[in-house]
Amino acid sequence: MSTNRPLATALPPRFRRPSLFTCAIVLTFLVLFVQGAMATNVTFERLLRGIVNLGHFLGRAFPPDLSNLDVLAWSMFETLNIAIVGVTIGIILSLPFALLSARNTAPAPWVRTLTRFIVSTMRTIPDLIWALIFVVAVGLGPMAGVLAIIMDTIGFAARFFSERIEEVHPGPSEALSATGAGKLSVIGGAILPETLASMTATSLYSVEKALRSAVTLGLVGAGGIGVELAAAMRLFNFDRALTIILLILVVVIGFEQLSSQIRKRVI
Amino acid sequence: MNAITITELHKYYAKLHVLRGLNLSVNQGECVILLGANGCGKSTLMRCLNGLAPHDQGSIQILGEPLTRLSPAQLRRLRQKIGVVFQQFNLVQNVSVFQNVLYGALGQQRLGLLTSLSCFATAELRERAMAALERVGLAHKAQAECRALSGGQQQRVAIARTLMQDAEIIIADEPVASLDPKAGREIMDLLLDVVTERGMTVLCTLHQLELAQQYGDRIVGMKAGKIVLDAPRQQVALDDMQQLYQGETRVDQPLLSATSRLTPVTH
Ligand SMILES: Nc1ncnc2c1ncn2[C@@H]1O[C@H](COP(=O)(O)OP(=O)(O)O)[C@@H](O)[C@H]1O
Numbered sequence A: 001m002s003t004n005r006p007l008a009t010a011l012p013p014r015f016r017r018p019s020l021f022t023c024a025i026v027l028t029f030l031v032l033f034v035q036g037a038m039a040t041n042v043t044f045e046r047l048l049r050g051i052v053n054l055g056h057f058l059g060r061a062f063p064p065d066l067s068n069l070d071v072l073a074w075s076m077f078e079t080l081n082i083a084i085v086g087v088t089i090g091i092i093l094s095l096p097f098a099l100l101s102a103r104n105t106a107p108a109p110w111v112r113t114l115t116r117f118i119v120s121t122m123r124t125i126p127d128l129i130w131a132l133i134f135v136v137a138v139g140l141g142p143m144a145g146v147l148a149i150i151m152d153t154i155g156f157a158a159r160f161f162s163e164r165i166e167e168v169h170p171g172p173s174e175a176l177s178a179t180g181a182g183k184l185s186v187i188g189g190a191i192l193p194e195t196l197a198s199m200t201a202t203s204l205y206s207v208e209k210a211l212r213s214a215v216t217l218g219l220v221g222a223g224g225i226g227v228e229l230a231a232a233m234r235l236f237n238f239d240r241a242l243t244i245i246l247l248i249l250v251v252v253i254g255f256e257q258l259s260s261q262i263r264k265r266v267i
Numbered sequence B: 001m002n003a004i005t006i007t008e009l010h011k012y013y014a015k016l017h018v019l020r021g022l023n024l025s026v027n028q029g030e031c032v033i034l035l036g037a038n039g040c041g042k043s044t045l046m047r048c049l050n051g052l053a054p055h056d057q058g059s060i061q062i063l064g065e066p067l068t069r070l071s072p073a074q075l076r077r078l079r080q081k082i083g084v085v086f087q088q089f090n091l092v093q094n095v096s097v098f099q100n101v102l103y104g105a106l107g108q109q110r111l112g113l114l115t116s117l118s119c120f121a122t123a124e125l126r127e128r129a130m131a132a133l134e135r136v137g138l139a140h141k142a143q144a145e146c147r148a149l150s151g152g153q154q155q156r157v158a159i160a161r162t163l164m165q166d167a168e169i170i171i172a173d174e175p176v177a178s179l180d181p182k183a184g185r186e187i188m189d190l191l192l193d194v195v196t197e198r199g200m201t202v203l204c205t206l207h208q209l210e211l212a213q214q215y216g217d218r219i220v221g222m223k224a225g226k227i228v229l230d231a232p233r234q235q236v237a238l239d240d241m242q243q244l245y246q247g248e249t250r251v252d253q254p255l256l257s258a259t260s261r262l263t264p265v266t267h
């Protein structure tokens, strides 16, 4: 098909030449990848052997060991306790952190900077490491787990809360300030009602996240079902381990279903 | 005593000189209509009057009280006397119409939000809020969601909110600019009625010259941060008002000179 462009200007090239910066980044990444793959000894042969081993594991794990279910149920219950207590306290604490770190509600810029720093520290340190720290501080058991979940929840929820708070329409807050309302009244009267639905959704995600964390925290001795799982694996009781994994699956998936039902209703 | 006395008022937003030595006084019980092109500083002037935007030089007296060096508590007490009606109504979504009216009392309540919430407010306060809603003709919408109301109805709720303040001055910043002509007239009628009943003073910006002539006792015109017209309604001709929209009206870079700098395209 012929087109008749009046002027013989050149077509734009199909590809633009990448910038030096892009080349450097891509090259560095490739080098890191190849070097990493060699250093971590990723080979096809080992992968095959791994699959065979997994087959052995599954063979020995079936049928799952259903004895002592009451002990497992009790540990699972402890995991739920850790998650619920930790996440509840975490979310309650997230609100003041969020208000102090949101641009439109922070009392002063330095408070905002400080709070944001604290919150991002809480977020940057993974939950397992928090658990290790608190196991040292308060000893083995569920309390260390609860504290770890509190930290993890604040790191996550305070950030999302404060982002939502920064998005509120300034109009209603201004209207309430104009009636002579104090700062707290404006926050409670205009900002919270607008952000409540989104904060509820974030809180539900936090509960899901906390539940998954609480399961793994036991691996480092911070209480709950993870302790049982770690023990079963270490003693090669794979049938018992499978029971635990299935139990975790049922509880976590069950809760995610429930949470998404609630979320649908609030939003 | 004047309701509002403004002398040599200057206001800057960073380097932008918005109010440029502005003088204006409004008598008690008077309805002053403020006219001026977009960007001439009307909203800024209104925000200076209740301290939402602190001014830089000059003085403002509200009901004989100077608006400088007020403690936060004093400023809030002053704001209670000034009801503000906004172009975008600025109602709080996700709470009821009734609650929005109750918010008008936020400044008067010693416990702030706590005693202004519908569930905790005194019976007397709830009665007053209902009376305010009845006055604006929306008693039957008390439990409705704000978003379910038309623009005109939302503006009525906003007026009811200022009634709860027992304000002595009403500042209305383009209260009918988001409404159709009929709803706009209804709102102006309502506003002027309640203001006359209570002997309140009004400072109101409008863009409709015919409304200005109908409702204003006095017409004040602004151009580029200064008052350039100030006369009783009877002495202001349509032509005088139209002059306000000609020439350099804005306080920021005028759009006209920006376009005239464009060089003509030559082929
Ligand atoms: N919060 C603010 N920060 C910076 N500049 C502002 C702010 N509010 C208004 N301005 C600027 O001040 C000028 C006057 O605005 P405004 O008072 O809203 O005018 P009007 O209400 O007459 O249209 C405009 O140029 C506007 O961009």
Ligand SMILES: [Mg+2]
Binding pocket: B042, B043, B044, B173
């Ligand atoms: Mg304006």
